[in-house]
Amino acid sequence: MSSIVSASSPGERLKSAGAWFKHLITSSPSRFAIVVFMLLILVFTTLLSLPIASADRTVTALGDALFTAVSTICVTGLSTVDMATHWSPFGNVVIFVGVNIGGMGVLTLASLMGMAISKRLGLRAKLMAAGDTNPLRAHGGVVNESQTVRLGEVGQLLTTVALSTLLIEGVVAVLLYPGLVMAGIDPLTALWEAPYYAAMSFTNTGFTPNVGGVSVFADDYLVLTVLMISVFLGSIGFPVIYTLAKHVWHVKKWSLHTKLTLVTTVLLFVLGAAAFLVLEYNNPKTFGSMDAVDTTFQAFFLSAMTRSGGFSVIDIDDLNGSSMLAACMLMFVGGGSASTAGGIKVTTLAVLAIAVWSEAKGRQSVEVFGRRIPSDVQRVALSVVAWGATIVALSTIIIAQITKADIAHVLFDVISAFATVGLSSGLTAELPESAKYVLAATIFMGRIGTVTLAAAVAATSRSQLYSLPVERPIVG
Template structure:
């Protein structure tokens, strides 16, 4: 009898431990998202390590396979190996699948699969999918559903995510195919490269399947414009695409989030282009040897890609230091919330800019387009910037200490990793294993999001039923 008890006791303890682990993982969408992303990264690391994934049919070193998997699932585009020369056709197909999974978001994809299998979307699945569209839900407190897609519309949003991904990538591939053939790409090779480039543009990844990458299309403006269009559509975010699909001709019915995202994105695109024109027009290594049309197109393309695209027709290391700093600022901002882009997000920048302007004008509340932005949104915005700056600073210090590389190059690649951009000063390919793991961690934190990380690490939210006395410290 004692033997039976002793045998069942460890089994009960194991079940109890499993239940506790399951509760910790599934107690919030934030923790579940991190677990799913981590599981996908480990899976793709194992698959990319297989001999069949490399052209040489040899096992890819763990650090390179892990970094590529991280960059793929987190739709970043940085790489420690030559993407066109190292990976086999099987490896490139894996990467193609991985960026589409990462671009849609792990929770969104899981909810889509559940909806397809069960023909319906339960409340728990809606809450998980909703976590991908509104980081404010991660805090467990009251959420103003007018900020973004309402919970009842999550099913429609998921359909929009799937359809927009398929339609936009397919349309881009169809348009890119003749453009690639016209540039001299073999028609058979273009059948693969067109959808590959379409996926890399829409997911804001920036991997290229051919030798030389986008530089071979430097004079082919149609290809560059199509790539910029794909990057723009991917960077504005699925909630904005959903809003435009519902109310494309009714601007007054657009959500505040959509208005702020589109306006800030366009402003940064134009301002960034003008800054690069001014800073690089007399640089003989970049724009100095180009005519006015080439200079303008390259400035527009560079501004679009530093937001999160990752493609480049010029050697980033040839840019002036001032241009690399400007590019770093754009990469830190990134794209829209719930998009394929990283960074602190354009809506965060917009909310904080409006808050600063309101404070300067002495207004009691922060308002935009006839709507008041509550203080909790402003606090989250400040937290995102503070966490983001801390992550970038710590990663830069550690990698600079390991590599002893110029701080400008280190900072640029760290900002590119945090913003999941994919542009590089040339440093990433030369990183030792220890530094590559640090940069991979930066990619993960940039893609998952600082709000999600903070909510996942924090304990379960508790209501505070009392208020402490007020005292104002001196600020500024």
């Protein structure tokens, strides 16, 4: 009898599994993003584990290499090792490249590579790029074209992303160089520290290449101001940069997303600085020993860095408990959508605040700037906050149980990890191995986005051709 290869043979099963895996990662931009992020983390963990990556030419422990790789690709800035002394020049180059990859966004990078090869973007690539620049596309719901980037503009947007990243980091590096030299850094050393700081500020990462970090520039307002501006540009998001590049003097042509992002960002920046001024003006460990000008400037710098920048002139552990709580609130919100910043995003906060105000005023619809915000956007905003709060709560409980550390310090570092901020109360550097993995998972979930995560694990959306009877539960 001749042998017949059945459909259940190992070869067929392997082929079927390959087809299933291909469908899994190509059917959804969100799933594709997660897979690529995980592969990049694996690659960078391997590179950082090499003896050549460490200053003493030894193999970096797996937990430290993995945590640094996650923090690098997810542009977070938290570290379990001393970034200024642990890594060799090769390791620093790996980290520099990693933060730029993470900052630009894996989907955007993949689309740019595809465009360079094929000279044009296909429909699927355009959809994936649009999904990267607007979380609502990854969510799979109906998106109002006026609130996002049209498919025909995706190629221009991707070009804007690449050029703006290179241009902004280049200009920031040039502006930082004289300040670093005047601060006493060797001119040759400053040649690589300037672009390093430029990348870490624009990507909102917060790694520092020198011992002492930005605290050595505490009195150098030029360096600190340039860092703040760079962090701001990175945190508002590429769609906003794209809009401003096209219509900087035509406010009426700005999209609703751009208006909400800029207004909310500036408002939180000012309110955060005011809060730190009030709460820390008499703290001798932070602002209490400074004059009025220094106190005001440092309050604004701290407010900007808690949004996702990650640089710190003062020791975070020296802040009053009330200030740490205020910082947690700012970190949880984060920056703009499709930006290098993390958190639940300022537009999420804006949409929920406007919805609450509309409900209090008894309005039938949620409106702002002459536009109506649809109910599906409000549901997504609520889901983002719920998912984010759940992730932070579970991570805080697990790490607190493992370390038995002060709950305020645990909560601060967990929110910093989730929102990819990079500020630390000092707890992260002392975490045991198991807690490092938990915090790394928190960083990963915070970076890929709660909406992207939810869309990735959800089943394919189906049209519902019927509606159930309405019954109103008692709320409140």
